[in-house]
Amino acid sequence: MILVTGATGTIGSHVARQLTERGVPFRAMSRRERPDGVPGLDGAPGPDGAQPDWIRADFDDPASLATALTDIETVFLVTAPPTPTAAHDLALLTAARAAGSVRRIVKLSAIGTGEQFDGATVGAWHHAAEQAIEASGLAWTMLRPPSFASNVLFYRALIHAGEPIPNLVGDARQAIVDPRDVAAVAVAALTGDAHDGQRYTVTGPELLTFADQAAVLERVLERVLQRPVKVADAPGPDAVPAAIVTEIGWARAGGAAYVTDHVRQVLGRPAGTFEQWVRDHRESFAATP
Numbered sequence: 001m002i003l004v005t006g007a008t009g010t011i012g013s014h015v016a017r018q019l020t021e022r023g024v025p026f027r028a029m030s031r032r033e034r035p036d037g038v039p040g041l042d043g044a045p046g047p048d049g050a051q052p053d054w055i056r057a058d059f060d061d062p063a064s065l066a067t068a069l070t071d072i073e074t075v076f077l078v079t080a081p082p083t084p085t086a087a088h089d090l091a092l093l094t095a096a097r098a099a100g101s102v103r104r105i106v107k108l109s110a111i112g113t114g115e116q117f118d119g120a121t122v123g124a125w126h127h128a129a130e131q132a133i134e135a136s137g138l139a140w141t142m143l144r145p146p147s148f149a150s151n152v153l154f155y156r157a158l159i160h161a162g163e164p165i166p167n168l169v170g171d172a173r174q175a176i177v178d179p180r181d182v183a184a185v186a187v188a189a190l191t192g193d194a195h196d197g198q199r200y201t202v203t204g205p206e207l208l209t210f211a212d213q214a215a216v217l218e219r220v221l222e223r224v225l226q227r228p229v230k231v232a233d234a235p236g237p238d239a240v241p242a243a244i245v246t247e248i249g250w251a252r253a254g255g256a257a258y259v260t261d262h263v264r265q266v267l268g269r270p271a272g273t274f275e276q277w278v279r280d281h282r283e284s285f286a287a288t289p
């Protein structure tokens, strides 16, 4: 049995949907009650009749993690702590060892993890978590995506109001990735042993600046928005949340400006473009937030 943590989040919800479509049994975990009407999460059976299980658990509550991990062999690990720390990963790892049944962890990490920049470690908390998992004796796969295409949804209200959206990374280019591709690579790693011991930097197919992304939004959403999508350079380091200063500085300096072939290697098809993601999510931008 597979445990999908972060099941209500961006990547976990796609993993849940894709496992359901493939008829793979799994247990979805989050702190919330099971959501209604969300494919893959609402308990409706997939095409093969497999009915996903649901568990409410919190990384900060060891007893709940122990229950969540009962009879679990493979974990999809998503952590998004309010402050950057490996504590949630380490709590999961401790509970996984205690459960005795867990054999493999597929961890959602981030591009650049472990690199040095400006006297600090990029993705330091992911790095600490990756190292602990790699030393645990369990099988593992690390997924290290760059910025998700879906991040532009954070700016829906600004886009609708015709207000500029804040650019934290200047002219730096990044291989913006479709979250569905990150999830598909995760599903491949969760459902077999072919990807054990691999670190995949799961990128999109092309390098885009933030202004390039805005131009794509403006063009694809022209009829929906009927106004330009403006970009404003964020005014200096003060605009960057303290938790991600190193990561944003590294990306702004061009650290993330590369494309990999890992999606094609794992899935046998090219990675999706940012433009395709926007086309597929026109509806999300249609309504006033």
Ligand SMILES: NC(=O)c1ccc[n+]([C@@H]2O[C@H](COP(=O)([O-])OP(=O)(O)OC[C@H]3O[C@@H](n4cnc5c(N)ncnc54)[C@H](OP(=O)(O)O)[C@@H]3O)[C@@H](O)[C@H]2O)c1
Binding pocket: 005, 006, 007, 008, 009, 010, 011, 012, 029, 030, 031, 032, 057, 058, 059, 060, 078, 079, 080, 081, 108, 109, 110, 111, 144, 145, 146, 147, 148, 151
């Ligand atoms: N966004 C990006 O561009 C990007 C790029 C590269 C890497 N990443 C990495 O991706 C990860 C975030 O993934 P995501 O965007 O899919 O997540 P997300 O959409 O932010 O959702 C977070 C998930 O974690 C769950 N969660 C939060 N706190 C929890 C707790 N204490 N106990 C149990 N569950 C908890 C939430 O569930 P409930 O609220 O329902 O409990 C939710 O399902 C981070 O590690 C980040 O570094 C992000």
